[in-house]
Each structure stands twice: as C-alpha cells, then as structure tokens.
Amino acid sequence: MDPNRVIIFDTTLRDGEQSPGISLNATEKLEIAQQLARLGVDVIEAGFPIASPGDFQAVQAIAREVRGPVIAGLARAHAADIERAAEAVKDAERPRVHTFISTSDIHIEHQLQSTREDVLGQARAAVAHARSLVEDVEFSPMDATRADVEFTAEVIQAAIDEGATTINVPDTVGYTMPAEYAAFLGRLYELVPALAGVVLSVHCHDDLGLAVANSFAGLQSGARQVECAVNGIGERAGNASLEEVVMLLRTREADIGLTTAVNSREIARASRLVSRLTGYPVQPNKAIVGRNAFQHESGIHQDGVLKERSTYEIMSAASVGVDDVNSIVLGKHSGRHALRSALMELGYEVNGQSLNQAFKRFKELADKKKQVTAMDLEALVTDELRAETAAYTLEWFDVEASTRRPPHATVSIVAPDGETMRGDFTGDGPIDAIFRAINAATRREARLREFRIDAVTGGQDALGEASVILELSGSTAAGQAVSTDIIEAAALAYVRALTNVEQKVLLAADEDAGEPVLTRAP
Ligand code: KIV
Numbered sequence: 001m002d003p004n005r006v007i008i009f010d011t012t013l014r015d016g017e018q019s020p021g022i023s024l025n026a027t028e029k030l031e032i033a034q035q036l037a038r039l040g041v042d043v044i045e046a047g048f049p050i051a052s053p054g055d056f057q058a059v060q061a062i063a064r065e066v067r068g069p070v071i072a073g074l075a076r077a078h079a080a081d082i083e084r085a086a087e088a089v090k091d092a093e094r095p096r097v098h099t100f101i102s103t104s105d106i107h108i109e110h111q112l113q114s115t116r117e118d119v120l121g122q123a124r125a126a127v128a129h130a131r132s133l134v135e136d137v138e139f140s141p142m143d144a145t146r147a148d149v150e151f152t153a154e155v156i157q158a159a160i161d162e163g164a165t166t167i168n169v170p171d172t173v174g175y176t177m178p179a180e181y182a183a184f185l186g187r188l189y190e191l192v193p194a195l196a197g198v199v200l201s202v203h204c205h206d207d208l209g210l211a212v213a214n215s216f217a218g219l220q221s222g223a224r225q226v227e228c229a230v231n232g233i234g235e236r237a238g239n240a241s242l243e244e245v246v247m248l249l250r251t252r253e254a255d256i257g258l259t260t261a262v263n264s265r266e267i268a269r270a271s272r273l274v275s276r277l278t279g280y281p282v283q284p285n286k287a288i289v290g291r292n293a294f295q296h297e298s299g300i301h302q303d304g305v306l307k308e309r310s311t312y313e314i315m316s317a318a319s320v321g322v323d324d325v326n327s328i329v330l331g332k333h334s335g336r337h338a339l340r341s342a343l344m345e346l347g348y349e350v351n352g353q354s355l356n357q358a359f360k361r362f363k364e365l366a367d368k369k370k371q372v373t374a375m376d377l378e379a380l381v382t383d384e385l386r387a388e389t390a391a392y393t394l395e396w397f398d399v400e401a402s403t404r405r406p407p408h409a410t411v412s413i414v415a416p417d418g419e420t421m422r423g424d425f426t427g428d429g430p431i432d433a434i435f436r437a438i439n440a441a442t443r444r445e446a447r448l449r450e451f452r453i454d455a456v457t458g459g460q461d462a463l464g465e466a467s468v469i470l471e472l473s474g475s476t477a478a479g480q481a482v483s484t485d486i487i488e489a490a491a492l493a494y495v496r497a498l499t500n501v502e503q504k505v506l507l508a509a510d511e512d513a514g515e516p517v518l519t520r521a522p
C-alpha cells in the first residue's frame with residue numbers, strides 16, 4: 001500500500017454509539033453504515049457484538065450487506081467476546097476483530113484488579129485466539145497514553161508476535177498533548193521495531209479539545225490509521241471528528257503529503273444522517289459541517305469572497321457536499337418520478353410501498369411548503385425509517401391551549417400488542433401536557449431528560465424536528481420525529497423514545513437475567 005495513504009477507521013457506530021442517550025436500532029445502523037461506505041471509509045467498526053443481542057444482530061447485518069470497507073467488531077480480551085465478534089463479522093467481505101485490554105496501572109489496579117503480568121498474558125491469548133478465527137486482528141492497549149511506555153511496548157510486542165495486523169494506541173481519556181503523544185509513539189517504534197511491519201493506528205478522545213490535533217501528531221509520527229467518528233461523537237467529549245481529520249489532510253495535502261480514499265463530497269450528507277438518527281445536533285460553528293462553516297457574516301468577508309473565494313475560504317462548500325443540498329428542490333406539482341430521482345441523487349433507493357409512503361409524505365409537505373428541499377426529503381425519509389421501527393403508534397391527539405386555562409391534552413396510542421390506549425393530562429404547557437398524556441395512556445412513568453426542537457430548513461413553513469431523551473427504570477434512550485406541526489413532531493418523538501427506552505430496559509433485564517422491570521402502572 002502507498003506509504004502516504006491514511007486508513008480511515010470509522011467508529012461512529014461503536015464508540016460514537018456509546019454517547020449518552022444514543023440508541024440506534026439495527027435499521028438505522030445499517031443506513032449509517034451504507035452512507036459510510038458511500039463516503040469511502042476504509043474500516044467500519046460496526047459495534048460491540050457481545051454487548052447485547054441487538055448489537056450482535058446489527059454488526060452481523062452490516063457485515064452481510066455493506067460492501068467495500070473492512071467490517072470490524074470490538075471485543076474485550078476474553079474468549080467469549082472474541083468468538084462473538086468473529087461470528088458477527090464472519091460474512092463481511094473483509095472481517096476484522098478488534099480486541100483490547102488496558103495497560104495503564106490505574107486501569108490494571110482499579111478497574112481490572114489484576115497485575116501487569118496477567119494483562120500481558122491476556123493480551124497474548126486474546127490476539128492468538130482472534131487470529132485463529134480471522135486473518136485481520138487489531139489490538140489496542142487501552143489507556144496507553146497514561147501507561148508506562150515500556151510495559152505498553154511489551155504488550156504490543158506480544159500482540160504482534162501473536163499475529164496482530166494493526167496496533168492501535170488509544171488516548172482513552174483525552175489526556176495527552178500532541179508533542180507528548182508523538183514522543184510516546186516514537187518511543188514505541190524504538191522499543192518495538194516490529195511495529196514498522198504492521199499498521200500503527202491512533203484513537204484520540206476530545207476531553208481537552210485535542211483529539212484531531214493529537215491524531216494529526218500521531219500521523220506525523222508514522223501512524224497510518226486514524227480512528228474517528230462522524231461529527232466527532234463518542235464517549236464523553238467524543239472522538240476525533242472524521243470530517244476534520246479528512247479535510248485537514250486534503251486541504252493541506254501539499255504540505256503534509258498524506259491522502260485518504262474518502263469521497264469528501266459525501267461528508268455533509270453523512271453528518272446530517274448521523275445527527276438526525278442519533279438526535280445529536282451539530283453546533284452551528286462546528287468545523288466543516290456546522291451550518292455556519294461556509295457562511296460569511298462580516299461585510300468585509302462577504303465582499304472578499306464575492307471578488308475571489310480564496311480570500312476567506314480555505315476549502316469550498318462543494319468539496320464537502322454542502323452545495324448538493326441546495327441544488328435539489330421539488331415543488332407542489334412534482335410527480336412520483338421526480339421524487340424518486342431526487343431521492344436517488346440523495347443516495348436513497350426507494351421503491352414499491354416505501355416510494356408510495358414517501359410520495360404521500362412529500363405531497364402532504366408540498367401542500368404546506370412552497371419548495372421541498374433535499375434537506376426536507378432527507379428528513380422525511382429518515383423519519384419513515386424510524387416510523388417503521390416504532391412499537392407504539394400515535395393514533396391521534398387533541399391539545400387545548402390558551403393563556404386563560406392550563407393546557408390540556410388527550411392522546412390515543414396503539415400499543416405493540418394492538419391495544420388502543422387513551423390518556424389525558426393537564427400540564428404546564430402544551431408539550432408538557434401531551435408528554436404526560438402519553439405517559440398516562442401507556443401507564444409508563446417515563447421521565448423527560450431532554451427535549452429540543454429545531455427547524456430542518458429556514459423559513460416560516462419549515463419542517464420542525466423534535467428530539468426527546470427519556471429515562472425509564474434506569475435506562476435512557478432518544479427518539480426523533482419531523483412534522484410541520486411541532487406539537488405532532490414532539491409527540492411522535494416522545495412515542496419513539498418510549499419504544500426505544502422500553503427495549504433498552506428489557507435488554508438490561510435480559511442481561512441481568514433479572515426481574516421483569518416493565519410493568520404498567522395501575
Ligand atoms: O478509547 C478507547 O480506548 C477505546 C478502545 C476500545 C479502543 O475506545
């Protein structure tokens with residue numbers, strides 16, 4: 001392989017999915033994985049198969065259906081984890097097992113309650129076991145940047161001896177700094193000459209806002225794989241953001257000399273899809289994918305860009321696919337064929353019943369909105385995806401709201417078993433009333449943790465996109481929905497969050513083989 005080619009290892013569906021409140025179902029994960037393949041990432045870390053049956057099934061579906069990238073499954077350094085991960089990825093074109101164990105004394109002493117000697121033995125056994133099941137094995141000494149470099153080197157040497165093909169050095173808690181990380185990796189190269197014969201990978205968290213800078217320092221020290229996530233999502237403050245790493249390498253290629261195989265024009269679409277399905281908004285000033293990333297506010301800047309774009313822009317909006325969104329516009333009279341072509345251009349192959357449903361939603365929207373943009377279409381298609389998997393259905397609702405009386409809501413919900421349930425509530429505001437009416441109907445004591453409503457596009461007739469995070473019996477999960485009526489969007493998002501949180505509670509009970517925790521209130 002070209003020594004200047006950087007492998008983009010995407011962990012949106014694994015580390016990214018570990019962000020609080022994110023609960024993607026298998027269909028949503030597959031949709032994201034297909035977009036990652038269009039984006040041209042080299043490796044998709046599809047999940048942590050031992051974590052739950054749902055995780056296993058999602059990784060397996062991605063391995064079976066997504067073509068192009070290597071599909072990796074994560075596993076602790078335990079035989080059962082490794083076997084589960086290998087089983088989940090076995091139908092991929094190119095399967096990988098990624099196994100890890102901590103090498104820092106903090107983790108060894110307090111979390112693993114073990115010894116260095118034992119960790120060394122476990123790492124060796126894990127890689128050997130993984131290699132007996134798959135050809136492509138990645139090993140990570142977790143919390144490496146806070147570990148003793150000599151001991152980490154010893155563990156890495158053992159992993160390479162047992163056949164690891166990629167060695168990833170994680171900055172698990174986002175603690176290191178660029179020069180320090182570079183020195184750490186440089187020392188590992190000295191201590192383990194065999195490291196030059198495998199792929200060295202970097203995996204940086206953003207607790208101090210240095211994830212991309214540290215990853216870049218790693219590349220300059222010889223690493224040729226970067227682990228990153230779309231929109232920088234991940235544990236706590238997140239992972240290095242994929243779009244920032246890729247566009248840094250592309251924009252400064254003449255100086256850095258490193259390349260990737262990413263089709264950067266798919267970045268904006270990947271970012272929107274991940275944001276919409278996870279319910280994690282992208283901050284407006286976020287590099288590359290924030291809505292202001294290519295906007296010029298000051299008159300001086302606008303004047304400069306109108307005369308010559310390079311005066312204030314170091315890359316074009318087109319290079320990350322932002323312009324695509326503005327070029328697809330449908331109107332009230334557009335037909336089924338135009339809708340299908342627009343969806344194809346957006347990367348959605350919609351036929352048969354799904355096309356009929358999409359067309360129905362499009363017509364309803366076109367009656368209320370002069371121009372339906374690509375952003376609207378994407379929002380509708382992803383909304384349909386969620387509707388397909390929602391166990392509860394919002395049949396109808398009534399909300400009476402005025403400044404003279406407390407708002408009152410009545411809802412009718414169809415439960416997963418087909419039972420129709422009604423509930424009503426007088427709340428502090430119309431949204432509060434409808435949320436509590438849904439709790440009353442379903443006899444669940446779900447607690448609202450977060451609620452947001454955003455406009456999909458600008459304009460008074462914009463679609464509203466609601467996002468809800470709920471807590472039930474110690475589990476949290478999110479739900480999202482779009483509608484031109486923001487109360488309807490909020491109610492649908494609540495009902496979907498309820499579906500997701502119930503599934504999480506049931507899974508948690510399954511894992512603990514514990515008591516049934518989901519009983520309806522009397
Ligand atoms: O941050 C970390 O150390 C990880 C490992 C599992 C690679 O996510």
Ligand code: ZN
Pocket residue numbers: 015170172203205234235
């Ligand atoms: Zn991580």
